[in-house]
Amino acid sequence: GAGVSQSPSNKVTEKGKDVELRCDPISGHTALYWYRQSLGQGLEFLIYFQGNSAPDKSGLPSDRFSAERTGGSVSTLTIQRTQQEDSAVYLCASSPSPGTSREQYFGPGTRLTVT
Amino acid sequence: LAKTTQPISMDSYEGQEVNITCSHNNIATNDYITWYQQFPSQGPRFIIQGYKTKVTNEVASLFIPADRKSSTLSLPRVSLSDTAVYYCLVGAGGYQKVTFGIGTKLQVIP
Numbered sequence: 001g002a003g004v005s006q007s008p009s010n011k012v013t014e015k016g017k018d019v020e021l022r023c024d025p026i027s028g029h030t031a032l033y034w035y036r037q038s039l040g041q042g043l044e045f046l047i048y049f050q051g052n053s054a055p056d057k058s059g060l061p062s063d064r065f066s067a068e069r070t071g072g073s074v075s076t077l078t079i080q081r082t083q084q085e086d087s088a089v090y091l092c093a094s095s096p097s098p099g100t101s102r103e104q105y106f107g108p109g110t111r112l113t114v115t
Numbered sequence: 116l117a118k119t120t121q122p123i124s125m126d127s128y129e130g131q132e133v134n135i136t137c138s139h140n141n142i143a144t145n146d147y148i149t150w151y152q153q154f155p156s157q158g159p160r161f162i163i164q165g166y167k168t169k170v171t172n173e174v175a176s177l178f179i180p181a182d183r184k185s186s187t188l189s190l191p192r193v194s195l196s197d198t199a200v201y202y203c204l205v206g207a208g209g210y211q212k213v214t215f216g217i218g219t220k221l222q223v224i225p
Contacts, residue, residue, distance in 0.1 A: 004158075035215070042202070043159070043215035091158050103149070106158025 002026065004107035006092050012113045013082055021077045021110045025094030032075050033104060034067060035091040043091065049075060050098050082114045119203045124220040133190040135219050137203030140184045145207035148179060148186045153200045153218070162201075163188070190221075198223045 005024045013019050025032050034046040045059045049069040060066070064082075069075040079086055089111050093104040120138040127133045139148070147166050151159035163170055165177040165186070176189040190197055202218040 042217040045214060093158065103161040103164070104151075104159075106160065109156075109158055 004092055004094055004105050006090075006107040006110050008110060009108065010111045010113075012115060015084060015114055016081055018078065018080045019082055019112065021079075021090050021112070023075045023077070023092030023094075023107060025073060025075070025092070026105055027073075029094035029096055029105070030072065031095045031098040031102070032069060033093045033095075034075070034077050035093070036061075036088045037091060037109075038088045046077070046090075048098065079112075082112075084114045087112055087114045118214075119205055119216060121201075121203050121216070121219045123217065124222070126222045126224055127193055128224050129194055130192050133193050133197070133221060133223075135188045135190075135201055135203075135221070136185055137188070138185045139203070139205045142183050142205050143207065146183075146205050147207060148177065148183075149204045149206075150175070150177065150188045151202045151204065151215070153202065155199075159202060159215070193221075193223050195223050195225060197221065 004026055007022045011019055030051055032049040035043040036046055037043050047054050047057055047059055047067050051072050052069050064080045067075060067077045077090060089109040091106055091109045093106045095102040095104045147164055149164040150162045152162050153159040163172055163175050163177045165179050167179050167183060170177045178187045188201060198221060200218040200220050202215045
């Protein structure tokens with residue numbers, strides 16, 4: 001079956017521009033996660049959705065970052081006024097239900113480069 | 116949230132068994148232990164999960180002592196394709212802020 005997909009796979013943008021990153025989770029998965037991974041670093045948790053709601057947005061690095069999920073499916077991570085430090089791989093994962101006791105299925109990621 | 120500590124890197128020759136230990140001293144009663152593998156330019160992939168004693172699948176074994184304050188991922192007879200970063204996670208069901216940490220970078224040498 002189809003796994004988690006993300007688009008675009010690569011995005012190069014100029015500093016100050018807004019970007020939108022998309023995640024299509026596995027059908028029927030209620031939990032959706034966004035992570036950020038800088039070069040050679042571990043995964044930084046950004047936000048989690050249970051259905052369409054995000055109970056905790058404290059992982060988002062700044063108010064330039066926002067995320068939404070519609071129809072309990074597709075999620076969009078938006079970064080406004082991008083900065084060079086936003087350059088990273090943005091990974092999305094989904095699982096049948098929330099919590100680390102459940103396996104997360106990861107997408108291939110979106111590599112964002114801010115010039 | 117239970118914090119985990121694991122070695123930053125390990126080297127191993129092909130064909131050897133590799134054991135990666137993760138410390139999680141403040142693991143809670145409801146917490147599971149989960150390991151993921153990440154190849155370069157890919158998202159992490161689930162390897163194995165356990166709660167206590169020993170779990171084995173086609174990829175690896177997971178050993179968890181009675182006090183559950185640590186766990187050991189065992190990879191039998193590694194090959195070059197096992198070169199990856201391995202993450203140990205500890206947590207339970209329900210909502211939790213998920214922390215992957217830096218992981219252990221395993222380099223398999225020919």
